[in-house]
Amino acid sequence: MKSTQPYQPLLLRILHGVTALFLVMALLSAFWTYNTYDGRWGTLPLPKYEEIEGVHGTFGLYTLLIFPALVLYSFHRGQQRLMAPDEALKLTAQxxxxxxxxxxxxxxxxxxxxxxxxxxFSGKMMDDQWLPQGELDHFWYYVHLISWGVMVVAIALHLLMNAKVGGIPFLRSMLTSKFRPQDSPKLWKNHIKFWWSNFKLNSWTDRGRAIAQRSKLELSIWASLIAAWIISLGKELWSLI
Incomplete structure (x- = not known):
């Protein structure tokens, strides 16, 4: 790979690509679910597939399982790709x-x-029986519908801005299978061992201090994901009582 070409770390490409794949499938199946069970704001001539709610839930679950790894990478090794706290103030001057x-x-x-x-988060707050039973007026269903629209707009802007900044070479660099020697998957096992050894050496006080030093944005995302799992599991346990 020529040094003049932009290069994206292999781990970023894998996490970004897998998350994007599951997310796109979740978005498409979400619209199909709306099209099948709701359709109050317009529909497309798609076949009625009553099992689509389960398909959407499966892709949503896959996205939820891989997303924490992407968050961890984004706020640590990929932090330079995210907005700094004071950058919003620079927009008008630049x-x-x-x-x-x-x-x-x-x-x-x-x-x-x-x-x-x-x-x-909003998807985890829903019950997968609401739509099949015709219960379309739940608060979290409306919130999840809004989140679908927000996600579509966010993806469009994400693609447009990265294409504007990096152009075609940047987009190609996200799709290539080539990687540098220091990015080789053969080294990942040693990286994990090194991280784990350092983690064990730190006291709980040091770990707590390190967490407190993370950005509020990162902590809020982790809190939302953890809360989603806790609330969802709580609902499952409550239904068994």
């Missing part, structure tokens, strides 16, 4: 300059993570 577009790109990257968190 209008039209190249840095302005780079800031907008990082803002859309960050907004996409937030939109996906919103979609996953």
């Amino acid at each position: 209008v039209g300059r190249p840095i302005w577009w780079h800031i907008l790109s990082r803002m859309t990257n960050t907004a996409t993570l937030l939109a996906l968190t919103f979609a996953l």
Whole structure:
């Protein structure tokens, strides 16, 4: 790979690609679910497939399972791709300059993570029996519908801004299968061992201090994902009582 070409770390490409695949399938199946069971705001001539709710839930679950890994990477090794706390104030002073577009790109990257968190959280708040039973007026159903629209807009802006900043070479760099020697999957086992050894050496106080130093944005995303799982499991346990 030529050094003049943009390069994206292999782990980023894998996490980004797998998350994107599951997310797109979740979005498409979400519309099909709406088209089958609701359709109050317009429909498309899609076949009625009553099992589509389960298909959507499966892709949503896959997205939820891989998303934490992407969040972890984004806020640690990929932090330079996200918006810095003070960058929003720089927009008005940098209008039209190249840095302005780079800031907008990082803002859309960050907004996409937030939109996906919103979609996953609201989806976990739903009951998969609401739509098949014709219960279309639940609060969380409306919230999840809104999250679908927000997610579609966020993805569109994410693609447009990254294409504007990096152009075709950047988009190609996200799709290539080539990687540098230091990115080889053969080294991942050693990286994990090194991380785990350092983790064990830290005290609980050090770990708590490290967590407190993370950005409020990252902590809010983790809190939302953890809360979604806890509330969802609580609902399952309650239904068994």
